[in-house]
Amino acid sequence: MSSQSAADVPVDQLKKPAPEKTPGARTERANHRWWVLAVIALAQLMVVLDATVVTIALPSAQKALDFSDGNRQWIVTAYSLSFGSLLLVGGRLADLVGRRIVFLIGVVGFAGASALAGAAQNFEVLVTGRALQGLFGALLAPAALSLLNTTFTDAKERAKAFGIYGAIAGAGGGVGLLLGGVLTEHLSWRWTLYVNLVFAVFAFLGGLALLRKDAPADRQKLDLPGTLLVTAGLFCIVYGFSNAETHHWGSPMTWGFLVIGVVLVAAFSWWQTRAKHPLLPLRVLLDRNRGASFTVLALSGAGMFGVFLFLTYYLQLSLHYNPVKTGLGFLPMIGALMVAAQLVTNTLLPKLGPRPIVPTGMVMAAAGMAWLTVLDLNSTYAANVLPPLLVIGFGLGLVMPASMSVATERVAETDAGVTSAAVNTMQQVGGSIGTALLNTLAASAGATYLAHHTGKLVVAHAALHSYATAYWWSAGLLALGGVLALFMYRGGRPAPSEESAAPAPVHM
Structure with missing residues (x-):
């Protein structure tokens, strides 16, 4: 790979008069960037869907390895603990060592950890593999987002790239449920882990060929x-x-x-x-729009948990869907999310700025969550589940790419990795809060219902009541995020492309 790849050429040089071959060169450079996006998106999908792809496989894994219900949560928790706690370190390492090398190490390590967990013959090895997945995911995720931020510096291209990336970040959970169902039903629970090897091969080879070497000349201390x-x-x-x-x-x-x-x-x-060399410089956090985006990402991460977990329970336990049919049920939501993501980043965000868009998306998602509370044992997918799913998907499609793009814009290249890590950290901590809060509230609501009601279907109705409780709280978290976003984001359109074309130091 030539050292003068697209990512190496400063944006200001691209604007200067060039020799006769300039049009062809520009096209080649643009194509290069989109191939880089494909590699980054593939790696990000691997990390995001891994948070849910194993969920559907858990009952099969528990039966095969014979571990208790009490230990079952550690298959999920081991991943989230190492991933959430090491993200900021992974992001700063990307800044200090180089995003390319950290990205490639993350891909290889994630694949190796997935192979270890997939081949596990006992509970301890499975948990160890999941913890290592989280560790290498904490290297991979911020490196991927910071590569996106530093590769796409033109305002229009950046909008398209973040639209695609935001759609993947928002839809990855649903894709994981579908893929987990297909693999568990037709192959084995182990393939929900082995499938990462397929993603990793393409991501590693693509990264090796396309990503530029970017180790900083003046390397600071950790x-x-x-x-x-x-x-x-x-x-x-x-x-x-x-x-x-x-x-x-x-x-x-x-x-x-x-x-x-x-x-x-x-x-x-x-x-x-x-x-002297802070891990997370406060200049990264104190920008008003960036702080608003971090808040939105945390609350949307907490609120999204409601639709994925409790609607999965509802479809499987109340409507008796199999895992594959359950995963397929989320596809329309993913489609709506992707349509909205492209609309907001290509058209709405450049014209309006984040202030009217993100609050609208949060309120739409909250309304969709509240709509789910009416589901009962006689509900049908087409009439009762699909409409609120489309509303939620479209709302999150307005929120995710816009908030991610705003969170990482106007950041000095030396801070790109740790800023990207902060984005992932907010989502992870928000998801952890959502997991604990909604599970606890739902379980309490279900127990209270059982204590005060009797009848043939009391258990089924108690489950419905617990799901509805979770949906209401999810709606509340999303609505809160919408209100905060309305007041926290600056009004007006984002900076013109000339100003945002290259990463610049954050203005306090």
Whole structure:
């Protein structure tokens, strides 16, 4: 690969008069960037769908490896703990070592961890493999997003690229449910893990061929105290919320870890004002639009959990869908999300800015969640499930790519990795909060219903009541995000393409 690839050529040079071959060269460079997007999107899909692809396979894995219901949660929690707690470190390593090398290491490591987990003959190996998946995912995810941010610097191309990336980030959970159902039913639960090897081969070969070497000449030192504080703090927060599923909120295993986590993150924030080379420079966080995007991503991550988990339960347990049919049921939502993502990034965001778009999307998604609360045992998919799914999908399609694009724009290239990691961290922590909060509230609502009702179908109706409780709380989280976005985002259109064409230092 020539050192003068598209990603190597500064944007200002692209605007200068060039020799006769310029049109062909520009076309070649543009094609190169879109191939880079394909590689990044493939790697991101591998990480995102892995959060849900294993969910449908859990009953089969539990039966095959003979582990208890109490241990079942660790198949999911082991991944989220290592992924959520190490994201910021992975992002900063991408800035310090180079995004290309960190991306390639992440792809290879994720594939190896997937192979280990897929071949597991006991519970301990499966959990170890899932934890290693999270570790390498924490390298891969921020490197992928920062590569996208530094590769697409033209405003129009950036809009299209983030539209595609945001659609994948929002739809990956639904794709994971469908793929998990197909693989579990027709092959084996192990293939929900082995399938990552297929993605990884193409992502690695594409990355090796297309991504430019970008190791910084002036390499700063890693902020070790900050790394230890934020890693331990995020671990405690994610672990505390995860414990809320199996313990109660009054248990020291829940609130104790949450308090410790908050204290450590607060200490990390203080240290970042003192550190010579901070892990997460405060200039990254204090931009108003970026702060709004981080808030929206956290709340949408928490709210989205409701539709994927509890609607999956409803379709399988109440309407008796098999895993494949359940996954297919989410496809219209994914389609609506992708249509909205392209509309917002190509047309609406450049003209209107994020302030009218993101709140509208959050409120639409909240309305769709509230609509799901009317589902009962006599509901049909076409009449009762499909319409709210389309509303939710379109709403999230307005939110995800717009907030991701705004969160990473106008960032110095030296901060691109850690900024991208902060985006992923907000989604991960939001998802952990959603998992714990909605599971706990739904279980409590179901138990209360059973205690006060009797009858032949009381168990089925208690399940419906628990799902509806989760939908209402999801709607509340999304609506809250919409209100906050309305007040936090600046009004007006984004900066013109001349200003946003190249990454620039963040203005406080």
